[in-house]
Amino acid sequence: MARSERRELKIREVLALRQPDLTIVIENIHDPHNVSAVLRSCDAVGVLRVELLYTSEKFPRIGRKSSSGANKWLELRKHSSVDECYAALRKEGYAVLATFLGESSRSLYDLDLTKKTALVFGNEHRGVSKEAARKADGNFQIPMLGMIQSLNVSVACAVALYESLRQRLSAGALNRPKLNEEELAVLYRSWIER
């Protein structure tokens, strides 16, 4: 098979596995290495579009090398406020769940991540803002059994995204494309030019 044919096939295969019903919101994550690792995990589990909520930090410049180009294969959508971001997501039918260590936070492993979900991850030092946590449809936390009280944000994001992938694989949710034929065609024409 010619190189261009392999590429076309790869793009079709990857698009057929994209999960338009799974997204993440990254709120003011400022380290480019963290953002790159997050985007790489998003590509790996089939996220189609990532929501960027940058209110107090700038979205970092991402080197092509560190992200291994994952940003090339993700749609990035910018938001200017928590309200605007959550309203857009809810209009599209997403339940918005924010990582937050609180008394009413549920365990990651008690969530049904086969449903249409947007997961919110916060800044490296401050975590998800109180506003973003409070206005979400629910909060969750990743169980931690150790002496240290936090995980690297790109690690936390990958653990949650992969739990979603595990649940979807287990439910047979990846056996057919979630994008319809028209959406697949539009994305294919865009990706093939990248």
Next chain:
Amino acid sequence: MARSERRELKIREVLALRQPDLTIVIENIHDPHNVSAVLRSCDAVGVLRVELLYTSEKFPRIGRKSSSGANKWLELRKHSSVDECYAALRKEGYAVLATFLGESSRSLYDLDLTKKTALVFGNEHRGVSKEAARKADGNFQIPMLGMIQSLNVSVACAVALYESLRQRLSAGALNRPKLNEEELAVLYRSWIER
């Protein structure tokens, strides 16, 4: 409760959740940020001891800040060769499973990680060495659905460790300490001095 009492209690709680039947081998991972993130994930899921297999690289100096001190709460054991490392682990009853993209590699989600297991992760650029993959009891891979063919090593490690934690939580394997009373007492006396 006084601060020293809270610390004693915290150490007892964490030791009661340590998983002596789960370990990882890190083979020539050279970036200190990656090593730090890996150690932080180990602490979070209850790994007791980490196996260091450094044959072509030096084990990096880890700043206290970047690891948030996770290395302080892990036993680190050095090995000089794949043979010596795997022999030591097998003598203790571990099945050794290496991350490797091969035809006979099983999916992470098909592994029983409630069993006594050592997971092998390799260098950022070269992955697990062919020798370490070939001599392992089995190889596994983390499913990837995207355009990019690899994950950040600290991300891969966290996804695998958390899958183990998920299985153990689900099996009720964390309801009582896995270390016996004497081991707990010895570790407690060591940790309280750290």
